[in-house]
Structure formats: structure tokens, C-alpha cells
Amino acid sequence: MSTIAASGSPAPLPTSSTTTPPTLRSLLRDPALSLRLLGDETGLPAGALDRPISWVHSSDLADPTPFLVEGNVLLTTGTQFDGSIAEGDTAEYVARLRDRGVTGLGFGTEVVRDGTPSSLVVACARAGIPLFEVPYQTPFIAVARANANALAAAEYSRGIWALTAQRAISLAALRPDGLGATLAELSRHLGAWVGLYGATGDLDRAFPEPLNADDAAEMRREVTALLAGGRHASRRVLLTGRDYALQTLGAAGELRGVLAVGRAEDIDQAGQQVVNSVVALAWLSLQQNRDLVNARGHLRSGLLHALRGGDPSLVARISAEMWGPLPGEPIRVAAVAVRGADLDIVSEVLELRVASRPGELFFARGDASLVLCAPDGATDVLTQLVERFEARIGLSEATGYAGFGRALEQAEQALRRRADAPAGVTGFSELAGEGVLAFVAQAGAGEVARSVLAPLTRYDETHGTALLTTMRTWFASGCEYDAAAGALGVHRHTVRSRIDLAARLLGRDLGSFAVRADVWAAFVVLDPERPGASTRG
Template sequence: MPATLRRLLATPEFKLTLLSTDAASLSRLDEPAAWVHSSDLADPTPFLSSGQVLLTTGTQFGAGPAATSADEYVERLVACGILGLGFGTEVIREGTPAELIEACDRFGMPLFEVPYRTPFIALIRAAADMVAADAYARNTWALEAQGAIARAALRPDGLNATLAELSRQLGHWVALFSPGGGLERVFPEESLQGETLAAVREEATRLVRRGQRASSTITIGGEQLTVQTLGGLGRLRGALALGGSGDLDEAGRDVLTSVIALASLALEQNHALDRARSHLRSGVLHALFGGGIELAAGIAREMWGPLPSGLVRVAVAPITTGSTDAATDWLALQVEQRPGDLFFGLLDGSLIVVLEEGAIGLLDELGREFSMPVGLSDPVTYARLGEARQQAQQALNRALEIGPGVVAFDTVSQQGVLAFLARTNARQIAGATLRPLVEHDEAEGTELVRTLRAWLESNGHFDQTARELGVHRHTVRSRVATAERLLGRDLSTFHARADVWAALLAAGDPAGAA
């Protein structure tokens, strides 16, 4: 129990009298006192430090020009962080000066009266004993807490048990964040939510992305929160956050430091295990796509739970330096929470997910949370898993053009085969095919490319094309004839029309075909 003014005032043999009655002064009686000091200097603050209690006999408040103003004196003490002021009576004067009582009430400084028969040295010694006893008690607590935490670390779920024990010992909530900023676990459960969770996640992500061991303190809703990265330089494994009522003292900080070291070691070991699990996941995927479905299902069941059943879909996403680790950590958590809904792994430079129809929503969250483009296949049986992977890859090629998010293969297939040409190297061939028309338009100021596109879109109807372009049908016929001559093709045949239409689709903007 720390030394406080309330404890000194409650010691019967000192016969101390509290003179302060204002709420500000009374609220400070339970603050820990670092020491008790005595001085009659007009300005003793150069020799004092915050959190101390000062004793004086009032010599500085005598008569004459050198006398100290009570207001100025108390204001200096408050600015220095002095916790309380004791006035020794019947040494220089009887009773405590009224102006000093008023000044202490005005500035919120606790003031108490020390009777003549209570020596200052007795108060100083009593406070010193309290400080020493509290330091011993806190050191003893720290040793016991570290022992309890060390024993917790030896349990099968060592990291969880360690963090839970830390939370219990400190009386604070403790949260662990992944390198990607995901909340992996918190003790007690549900103790970190809403605005506080968002702020702590943002700070944890910021520190981890710097790639250096670091810690910071933020204040949310009047609560002071501590965030500390875990892991070594260049291989940070996440961040530990801690918050609760009251600041940690030195003993509490020592306990927290020891847990940070244990958690960093545990995460490093977990990372090595995760790498082994990742290789095993890749092997299971190899077996699945190679037709060894029973072998893959048996391994997966023993390690992570059952594979998705019935019709499944395959999703493919690119492996990136910045987000893949965080994404796989997040997917591993989804597998734990939804066993049998999905399986994932890294294979041939891609992140591959096999999942049930009902789990497709997870892919939207994956793409949004980690800014990843994702390609998704049609539903298939396990016998057609290889085909589904090809579909997912084709959908991913389209997703890479669009940006983060999910593109399903059925969306690509509905656009048709010819539309797919616009996203391949057929663009150069199309440009060469249409170049005579583009050059003629540029040289003569004609609109052969625009007319030909509109004519093919209207299925070769001259009247409809003329109405769309706002010209006479004979103009359309003349332009199409000129295009036939320049292209060297008879556009009355289906093959020629299909070929030119494919070239127009692949070229995109007609100006880009030159």
C-alpha cells in the first residue's frame, strides 16, 4: 500500500489535523506520496520534486518587506507538483495563518496542521517506512506475478494463458494484434470494442508497418492505452495493447516487459510452426489438384478439420509482399471459426482458397480488408477441381485489370469469347488489321472505323446504321465499300464480319488501333 496523505493523517500518534475542505484538495489525499520534506525557504521548489509532501513552520510568512505572499508561495508549490503542505504550529506562531488556509483552498493544495509535540522527523521517517514497505510489496508482487505468468507460458496454449494471466495480474485488458492489424485475441473477452478498438488497431498497424521495435501511448476517452510491437527488428510478429483504469507503476511495467519478451518468443516459435503448416497446406492442395482427394481430406481433417463438402469453388489471389502474411493469418482464423467451410494454402505463387458456396462472402471481406484482387470459379465437384482452378485464374486476370475485389468466372464468361480478346495480346494484331482504315480516316477526315463499328453492331443493316450516325444510307454503303477495299475483305461473309468485329473489340478505342 503506497504512502499517502490519508494514511499519515490517520496515524493516531501524529495527531494531525486536516484544514482543507475544498473538493480539489480532498481528491488528492489518496495519491501516492514519493517523500516528505521540510523547508522554511520562501521558494523551496528548486529542491523539491513532484509527488512530495512539504512541511514548514512558517518563518517565511513573517512581517516586513521580505515576507512571502501566501498566494505566491502556494502557487509555486502547485506548479512544482507538491502533493500536500503541513504547517508546524507553536514553533514560530500559534495556529496556521488564515491567509495560508485561504490560499491552499484557492489553489487546491491539501493543508494539514502538525502539533508542536509531533516532530517533523517522525513524519518523514513514517513516510519513508511506508514508501519502503510499498516498494517491497510491489517487488514481491512482481516476482509472484512473473512466476505465475511463467507457469502459464508452460501450458499447451502458452500464449493465450500468458496474456490472460497478465490481464488478471495487472487488472487491465490485454489484446494481441496480427501484423496486418487484425485483433487475434483479447482478455477479458469483449473488453475491447467500438471506437477504442478502431483506434488501437490503427496504432498497432502503424507501428508494425514501420518495421522497427517501438511502443507508443495513446489516450481514448480519458483512458491511457499502451501499444508495443512484438518480435525482432525486421520480423515483427504483431503488437500487444494494454489498457485500463490507472497507470502502471514500475513493478507493473517490469511485469509487462517480461510478458512482451515471452510473447515475442512465442510468436517467433508460432511463426516457425506456421511455416511448416503452410508447407503442409501446399502439399494438401497439390494432392487435391492431383486427384488425391482422400489423402488430402485425411490430412486436412487431422490438422484443421474437414474439407468443404459437396460442390465447391476455387478462389485465386496473387501473393504480395505486404499483405499475404496478414491475409493467411486472417484465413487461418476463419478456418478455426468455420470448420468445414473453407481450406486455403499457397501454391505455385498464388494464394488458393477452396470453399463452400455459403462462404463466398469471406472472399469479399478478404479483397476489401487486404486490398487483394481475387478470381473465383464456378461451383464444381472435387473431380473438376483442376478445371475450376483454371477458371479462377482467368477470372483473376480480369480482376487484376479492375483492382481489389472479387471477379467470378461466370461474369467473364458472360462477356463472350470475343470480349476476352480485348484483354490479350490480340490488341497488336487488331491494330495492324484496322490500320488502313485508321490512316484513311486521319488523312481524309472520314469516319470509316466508326461507321464500320456501328454497321456491324446493327447486324449489317444500312438504314439502321444511317439513322444512328445521322447520315444517308448511301453514305453508309459507300463507306463500307471503301472499308472492304482497304481491308481486302468481302464483308458480306460471316467469317470476314466476325474477324473485323473481333479486331474492333480487341483494339478498343479506334484511335488506339493506329
Template sequence: MSVAEPEPTLRELLRRRDLRLRLALPEAELDPEALDRTIRWVHGSDLADPTPFLADDLILLTTGTQFVSGGAGAAEDPAPYVEYVARLDARGVRGLGFGTEVVRDGIPPALVDACRAVRMPLFEVPYRTPFIAVARANAEAIAAQAYARRSWALSAQRALSLAALRAGGVESTLVELGRQLGTWAGLFDASGTVTREHAGPLEPETAAALREEVAGMLRRGARAGAAVRIGGTDFTVQTLGRGGHLRGAVALAAGGLDHEARGVVTAAVATIGLALEQQESVERARRALHRGIAQLLVAGQGALAGRTLRETGMALPAEPVLVAVAALPAPARAAWEWVDARSAEARGALFAGGVEDGVLLIVPAGARDLLDEFAARVGTRVGVSAPTRYAAMAEAVVAARVARERGTEPVTHFGELIDRGILPALAGPGPRAAAAALLGPLRAHDARTGSDLTRTVRGWLDAECSHERAARELGVHRHTVRARLAQAETLLGRDLSSFAVRAELWTAFALDAGPSHAGP
């Protein structure tokens, strides 16, 4: 944010050789930035108390006539000087210039001491330098600074316009904005995640706090600008998009921006917002295409889907692949923005398309981490098939859906689910209801008569259908087990000597025990 002209400061006035100003106090006896504060005006007054008529950020010039009005010797009394300087200091005067050879040949020592006490800059204005020349010099510096700032703003906006026309216009515009302002700049997506930044990453703690601040603004859904201070750093944040339809935000590690800098930021935000809106139109068309491709894949038309995608210059990930089905979160924007960003970075290693129950994701078999990242960033559950080929896509989609519905982790792989046994894949309200219905006659009889047929049949199956072993474990005679089994056959209407019936009953007991039961 540098400009050609220097700031209008007391130091710059002292450097003007034509004014012949001389600092009466050593710089070491002043506040560290006393000579470098911006001066907005120079005013002359010989009033004993000019403070009611002074503006902010001002240098006051005086000839000292107010100090000799009390008669002989009054000029050497330090009290008037101390009181006078105290009033100026309380009003915020940034420096005092004393015109010599008008009333006094030099600066009164008492005035020097009074300024030293409050560390106020005091300088001599020689007789041959009119006060109006000092005021005019400062006004010229202000005008030159304003012109330089306006010129910089126009140049910066031209640079932003050119950046927007480059490939990757959004990123180029953000980088150019950070370069023009000489500071860190970051672009956040609709979820509050930094997607692009200029001038290197922030400190982790600062970055996390800024993310939370931006995410809160985006959750509120209204267009807004904010100035926040995090860890000693001032940030300016501006949301992107329409109210209720925010696309993200731009953040700058800069605060207290002047009018020109705010205009440059406004231009950059408008340019980035327009680019994102245009980009969204393209993305909507691409998502519609990918939704059709996904439907072809789910229908087992992998070859047709691949050919169609190749005609648009894209391709499906190379086989073997992992096929995943993810539940679509609400709102769905975060999921699609992650897909759009990662698809561009993955360079053909990720395909995503909408299906009726969520998002179909396809990645190479060695890219499981992409699916983990999707689940973590989007906050949804993902089911994943075993490595497969496109010819078996329909079966892989079914397996992924089963893994999603039966799994308990954010990402569940079908192979890992089956490793725990086939029963977890069968769990669910429907199978459990069927199991309860099959075992219902036994339980109803036990409840009505106080018998123990249900426990006996389960114990017999767990004892691998051995009457003797079941009798021992149940604590009854083997003839009692036989009698109860015969009664159970009658109630169930099934032949317990059949392996298929035994397997069906064992499965019913396992399912009826709950989704976590994986065996006897």
C-alpha cells in the same frame, strides 16, 4: 494493477493514529485530489524560503520560527504568511505541517488563511509527535508500496508464464496481461488488424484511430514502443518481432506505467513474441504441406490430395465447393496471416495453399463471404469457379483463373462472367491482337483506297447477313453491298458463305472493339 499496500499519501499519514495529525482546513476547501497525491518525501525546515532545497512531491514541516523573527507583532502580519505559502505553492509543495507548542500554542490564523487561499493542505503536528516520526511513517509507506509493487510484478510474471503454457498460449497471455493491469489489451497482426482483445471492444472511433496508429508503426518496420492518446484515453503500444520482420503489436489502454508495470508488459511482449515465432515455424511447415496439396489439386489429383490431407488430421471442405485463385499481394504476409487465422476459426470450411500465380482457396459453395472477406482484408483480386466437385478440380481452377484475369471487381465469379456472354472470357491482349490481324487486310485496303469495306462487312454481319437490310442501314444499293463483300472475300482469302467464317469475323469485330464490347 492493485497492490496490498496503500499509496503513500497525506490522507494515509492523517489516518495514522500514532501520529495524531489534524487537518486544519476542511477537505471541501482543498483541491479535489489534494489529500490523495503521492508523497515521495517529508522534509522539515524553518527557513523563510526553503524552496531552493526542496524536492518534488514533498510535504514540508515547520515550527514557524521564521514568522517571529521580525519582533513583536510580526507574527500577526498576514504578509509574511501569504508570501511564504505562495513560494511553497509555486514550488509544488503538496502540503504543510505546522508543529505546535514549540513557538506557538496553535496554528497562526494568518497561515490558515494563506493556505486556504491557494487550497493547500495544512495540518497540525502536535508537540509529542517528532517531525522525524512523520518522515519515517511516510518512508515506511514508500518502502511497503515498493515491496508490494515488486511482489505484484513477480506474481504477474508468474501468471503470464503459466498462461503461456496453456492451449492458445498467445491469447491466454494477452488476457492475463489485461487482467493483471486491469485494462483493455489488444493483439494486432502484421496488417494492423485486431485479432484478439481482452475486456471488450473499444469505441468504434477510438478503435479505428488506434488501428491507424498501429498500422503506421508496423509499416515503418522498426521495433518500437509508443505512448499515444486517443479520444481522452492513453494507450501503450509495443511492436512484436524483429526489425524488418514485425509480426504485429500489443496495445494497452494504459499510460504512465511505473517501472514494475513496464517490466510486466516487457515480459508479456517477449512471451507473445516468442510464441508467435514458434507458431510461425509450425505455420511455415503447414503452408509447405498445403502448397503441395494445392499443386495436386491443380493437377487434377483431388483424391490423392484429400487422402494426404486427411493423414495430417485435416480435411478439404465438403463438396460442392467454390474454387478460387487469388493474386498474392506484396508483401504476402497479410494474406497468409488472414488464412492462418480464418482457417482455425472456419474449422475445415477453408483450404488455402500456394500456387505459382497466387493462392488457391477452396470453400463450401455457401461460404462466398469468406472469399469477399479475403479480397477486402488483403486487398487483392480473386477469381472464383462455379460450384464444383473435386473430380472436376482442374477445370475449376482454369475457370477461376479466367474469372480473375477477365473480371473487373475484387471478386469475380466465373458463372457471372459467362452470364454476360462468352466474349468477356476471351478478352485480353492475345485474342484482340488476333482479331486485329484478321481484320487487317480490310482496314489496310480502306486506308489505301478510301473504300468502306470494313464498315460494310461489319454492317452486313450485324444485319444477320441480309444484303437488303445491310444496304438500307448503310445507305447504299444492295448490289454495292454484294460487290464490296466479294472484294472483301478476295482480300481476306475466306468464303463469306461459310457460317464458321462469318462467326469468326463477327467475333473478331467484337473483340477488336475492346474488352467491354459484349455483342454487335
């Protein structure tokens, strides 16, 4: 048997309190207790002597585990080994202690027996539980008191550390870059990496330095997923063997960013209190930034009116002073519709993008939607708005600033075309491909169209005929009887007779191009996805 080797305990978090929770190593080193480790430390699992001790308990029961919790040290005089526990059952006794999470077992000598049973020494060595002797002159209560005093000292020290850290962080918040200084102080006091991500998921600040490229990419994906949830939430992330804690900033539906803190596994209750205080300060700072965004929003709206009025030079000068140059020509204009609850956060996301990428985007709140202006071919921001905020977007054709007003009208028309469609982008060029009548369908002409076709609808319902289907197919076939008959699977004379009957019911001469166009428009309005138009001459 040998005494404990003189090796140090694990280093605490840098710059935090040097008073650590009691461990079996610290109790063994207390000269007032005269405890002695049985066996060689090298035969124990790594760190077995450095596990924090939650409490010291004494019992001579054959099975004390119902009264123990993980992290306890058990003291016994060994009465059970002279009666209720046979020598062959010692291994089962020790196994129960190991499974319960007992940190160590202390055997009081010269009370019931002179030495520690050899079977107990062997069983503890095999189970990986540190076994130590408590000499007769050391009362069990002295061991328990030493542990309790160490626990109280550690808790008091961590409390003082937390107060000191919170005071330093509060003072840092008063500096010119209060948010950055606050995060730097948090990193210093925790001895951990700290990163702040904005509402876009992009890294805003990092201390002491950014992550490596692979970890940075994975962290951004985790942050973006957390923000996309739209709820106040937290998450633990493991990157390259290091544990990070992520915490959203802001209320549900109005998330402003995410705070990421490394070494999450080492942060105790006192450390978490400090982190929580920084979360509150960061939230307040970002909320103040929101107010600034709103003020800038009013200026942007005024500049938007100037652009519509044909004065891009004024807008260019003010933009250059405030945010950087306007996007280079040719440009595309987008009209963006989002949920009302998302409008403020979308504006903040766009403001952050403008700050990080000067000259790539101009935006403002229009009368009925957000208006974006970006270089032709650089509209990836639209995809992000669709994916994260389920935005519906109308996009103009490419133009210069001289044609901004016309481009905005195109974007708004494209947005109206997407009014009842799912989230996504509709380009004005798509509308041009549908033709003029596609706009008629959006102009509330449905009742007129139903009235025009009402005679055919009533006749079909009364007689079980297919005049509406036949006429729609006839239009789609370029008004050719043979082609329509083939599409319907009937004789060409059947198609002709149906069209003649339809003409009589409508009271119109379908031999006239103008009449055909008018009736065709009714079909377009009522069935815009199948307009009945033909690409044939």
C-alpha cells in the same frame, strides 16, 4: 480544527506489492512526524489526501512555483506572510500552488509565528489544497526524509514484485499451453483483464473471462483497425468506463496479433515491464506457430495437387484428421493474389480461420497464387482478404469436387482477367458474359490488332478524319448504317462512304461475316472496356 479521519487508502492492484507510493495520508499517519491536518477532510476534493507525493520541498518564497513540479508537497515557515505577501494576496499564493499541481501545503509553526494564518486556512479550503501543521519539534528534513524513504521502499517493493511476476510468467511459459498459462499469470499478477487477439482480429484467449457482448464488439473493431495499420503500434481504449491498453505483436508488415490489458491507467513502470515481458513471450509463441503454419502449408500444397488430380477422397481423409472435414458441396474455388510480403500472414490468418470454423474452408498455396475452397454462398472470407490485404481474387462457378480441376482453371482465368485491376473479386461468370474475345485481349494480341487497324489510324492522323470512331460505332450499332448515323449525328450516306473508304484502306471485304468478326476482334483487343459488341441480333 480536527485531525485526519481514519480511512483507508485506495486498494493497489490485487496480488501486486502492498507497499504503495507515499501520500499525504501516510505522512499524516506517521507518529514520528506528529503532523496535523487543518480543517475537515470532508471539505476537500475526493482523494485529495491519497494522491502520490513525488517529493517534499521547502520554500518561503512569495512564488515558489518555478521550483515545483506536479505532485510536490510544499513546506513553509510563513516568513513571506509577514512581509512580501499581504493578507489579501494569500488567495493568489494558494491559487498558484493549486495550478502548479501541489499535493499539499505544510506550515511550520513556532518558527516565525505561533499559529497558521487564518487567511491561509481559508484560502487552502477554498482551493481544495490540504493544509497541515508541522510542529516545531519536527524538522522539515524529517518530513522530506520520511517521504524519500517511502518512495525508495515502494520502488524496491515494486521491483521485487516485478521480478516475482516475471519469474512466475517464465515458469508458466514452460507448461503444455505455455501461451495461455502466461496470459493467465499476467492477469493474476496485474489483477486485470487480459485478452489475446489473433491475426484475424478474433479473440483467441481471455482471462479471467471474456468481455460483455457490447465491449467485445467494440474491442474487436479497435483491434482490427490496429492490425489493418500493418505497423508496430499501441493504443488506449476506453470501454464502459474501463481503460484498456492494446499492443500489436509482430514486426511491421507481419503483425501476428494484439495483446489487450485492462486497468491500463493503474499500470506503473514495474507493471509495464511485466507486460513487456509477456509481449515478448507471446510474440515468440506466435512466431513458433508461424513455423508450424509453414509446415502445414507444405502438406496443404500436396493435398491441392491431389484435388487437381481427381482424388478428393484422399484429401478428405487427411483433412478430417488434421483440420476437420472439407467444405460441403457445392463449392467455389478462388485464386487469390496478394503482395509477397503479406503471403505468410495471410496464410496464418486463413489457418486460424480453419481452426475456428472447421469445415468452412480449405486453402493451399498453388503455383502462382493462394487457392481457397469454400461452400457456395460462404465466401465472406474473400471480402476480408480484399479489405485487409488488398487482394485480387478470381472466383469459379459452383461445382462439386469432381470438377475441382476445372473450377481451379476458371478461378485462375478470372484472376488473370483482374491482373491490372484494383483489389476485388472477379467471378468467372463475369468473364463468360464478356465472351471469348475477352480472353483474346488478355493473350497479348495487342500488336496484331494495332497492325490490322494501322491503315485507318494513319489515315485519320493525316487527314483529320474519324474512320476509327465511325467503324467502332458501326460495329456497336450491329453494322446498321442508320443506327450508326444517329449515334454519330451524321447522315447515313456519310457513314456508308466512311465504311467503304475504310474497307479499301484495309484491303478487306466488310460484307463478309468472317472479315467483320476479325476487324471487330481488333477493336475488342485494343479497347476491352468498350468492345463494340452489340446485343442486337
